[in-house]
Amino acid sequence: MLQPEEAQAENNPAAAQADATSPAEPEENGEGSDGEQDGSGLRGEDLLVEEGEIAGDYLEQLLDVLDYDGDIDMDVEGRRAVVSIDGGRDLGHLVGRTGDVLDALQELTRLAVQQQTGVRSRLMLDVAGWRADKRTELTRLGTSVAERVKDGGEREELKPMTPFERKIVHDAVAAVDGVYSESVGADASRRVVVLPE
Known part of the structure; x- marks a missing residue:
């Protein structure tokens, strides 16, 4: 499943050429190229930490609703918040056979973060070590x-x-x-x- 920014790259030949060979542009991490604050009033690393916390809360509520066990871990890698869920026996259901459920869950989590921060999230979600x-x-x-x-x-x-x-x-x-x-x-x-x- 394509994420919105990935779908744009797929439909734009210049972006498609760069989709796998060039690093993300500075403005994608919540900061402009001059290091100014983004629309949320937070600077780069602070915004990523907040994204991870919002995502962790969202995913914790989801696990409660599903009655799944799992430990949620949050980190910042490069210019991206990274959230992982590990330790539960039912977590394979949140991945799907080919990662399609995980992709959908990642997009929902990104939208939950965006709703609270007002900034498009590039958060990466992993479940049961599937992406790793x-x-x-x-x-x-x-x-x-x-x-x-x-x-x-x-x-x-x-x-x-x-x-x-x-x-x-x-x-x-x-x-x-x-x-x-x-x-x-x-x-x-x-x-x-x-x-x-």
Whole structure:
């Protein structure tokens, strides 16, 4: 499931090219490029901490309604609030088979944060370590494909992936000399291609 800012990148060729290879622009973290305050009156790190607290409260209420057990942990990584839920036996239901439920829950949590702060959130939600495991798996895949392309000199095209997944693969490929990657295709067919330099 595409997040609104990711959907914009998918429909804009220039943004799509940058979707997995360039870092987020400064204004996305709640600060303007000159470091001024955002509309909430908070500065960067303070806003991210507040986002994490709001998200934690929202998710705690959701777990209570569902009668699920889970420990909520909040952190700030880079320019993003990160909230994770771990420790409960029913948490797989909040992930879904392919992460689709987790994507929907992340978007609802972002909207709950935005409702209180007035600022669009880029918060990342993980449940039962699903995203962390996926990141490890995709990093291995990207590195492996990059090494094959480097050694064999032949381009390799991967299966369609979400923007989250493509970003991880692009980062892994970028760490290998002699190769580079691009995103090709549109919408649900968008995929990473790894090419020799």
